[in-house]
Amino acid sequence: MNIKQSLRKISFFDVITILIASIVILFILSVVVMLIFKGIASINKEFFSKEIIFALTLSLSTASISTIVCLLFGIPTAYVLTKTKIPFKRFFEVLIELPLSLPNLVLGLSLLLIFASPFGKMLSEAGFRVIFSKAGIVMAHTLVNLPFVIRMIKTAFRSVDKRLEFIAQSLGASKFKSFLLVTLPLSRNAIVGAVILAWSRALGEFGATLMVVGVTRMKTETLPASIYLNIATGDMGAAMSSAVILLIISAASLFLFNCFQKDMR
Template identity: 55%
Template sequence: MRNRSGGGWFPLFCALLALTALGLVGSNVAVIAVRGFHSLPACLTQPEVRFALGLSVKSACISTALCFLLAIPTAYTLTRSVFPGRRAAEIVLELTMSLPYIVLGLSMLILFSSPAGKWLKEAGFPVVFHQNGVILAQLIVNLPFAVRLCSAAFQGADRKLECVAGLLGASPAQQFLTVLLPLSRNALISAVILVWSRALGEFGATLMLVGVTRMKTETLPGSIYLAVSTNNLDAALASAFLLLVISALSLTAANLLGRTGKQRSRYV
């Protein structure tokens, strides 16, 4: 059926707003891409930038692994079990996601400055103003996000297949390992990539809990902060360019895995 109303002004108005939004976002990305690319070779020779990159990658890998070690069973419980207080648990996770990260960092600073934190330090696991705190901050910030992604992956799986496996004698653990995880594989891998990328760029909670100290607790976002505070824009742009490239690659990989998962689901 033909649209007799013609083009009208509304599509044109929306297109202009879309161009404005793309211009605002694209101009910032372009500045980082162009100026950061030119500053990158010289800044990579600086030990501070290399240290920040190494610490960021190491802490992001460890925190992401711990994150999904907790997020996968948590998401399974929330999506496959009925228990009193389930909605309250979901609200707590959603509330944590909506809080500013600097507020989470403040709460962690108070918590780990308490006698419990001092006991951890005496036991050989210092947190405040230590690299362990970087990992912990990334873990606590990203855990609710990881639970949300894992829950969405499990909810998208066909529960009929789990029921069939149960009728054939599979235990809940076997259903989880042989049915649910394979069905959710691509979505979970995509979630791991996105959470790892977010961990790499986390700054607010890390700043409050461990601070930013050269060659000690300096991550890539912290390197940008220190470079700007000392008026070294070239180093700041180089670190920003590294984060931009890593984020772009992570987003591309996550989107490709998401498309592959959708294509496979059509034939299941």
């Protein structure tokens, strides 16, 4: 088929959709290019500053811890919702996914109310301090990302052929062994993808974190908080450096996620 024949087969609808897609691509490309163009000059000066290193270290550590927590709680919860028969299962599914439709500021406010209550004060006195602490950042990340992780893993578990699990159990494997040897390996790529996206989302989370721990320089200053603080004080160089770092990490995370998605096809 030559180029002329290909062009004849392009309909008016194709032309319209291509134009709309081009506008979307140019819009997003302009945002990325502007961040890189404005930030690349600043990152050389600001990257090794104490503030940027502190914000990057805090962001990486809290995002990693919260992602591990999401995984530890997300896998068993997804199993219960897909592989067991419990009453009110549909209600619990809706309840767990409700935070996905709420603004992160509202989620942060709910955490603030919980840990500012007498119960929260008891936990603080016992040594588990959340408000205005690093533990609060992890808690905020977990609340934002846990429903997302559960949803992705739940979809993966549902796609596993039940006959394979039945065969494993009919050959003498317990439910746990069947889950360990059949369900988890077949869901591996989806779980890894959920971990990558949850970690990336945690790095960029700001609304819930702001409500729980505030924005204190060199104490609760994550990369998004660093952008907010430096914009507020007029330090565009430091703000752009944090933004470029987030852009690079997000791009790398998305590349890894797409690699695992290709393996799933």
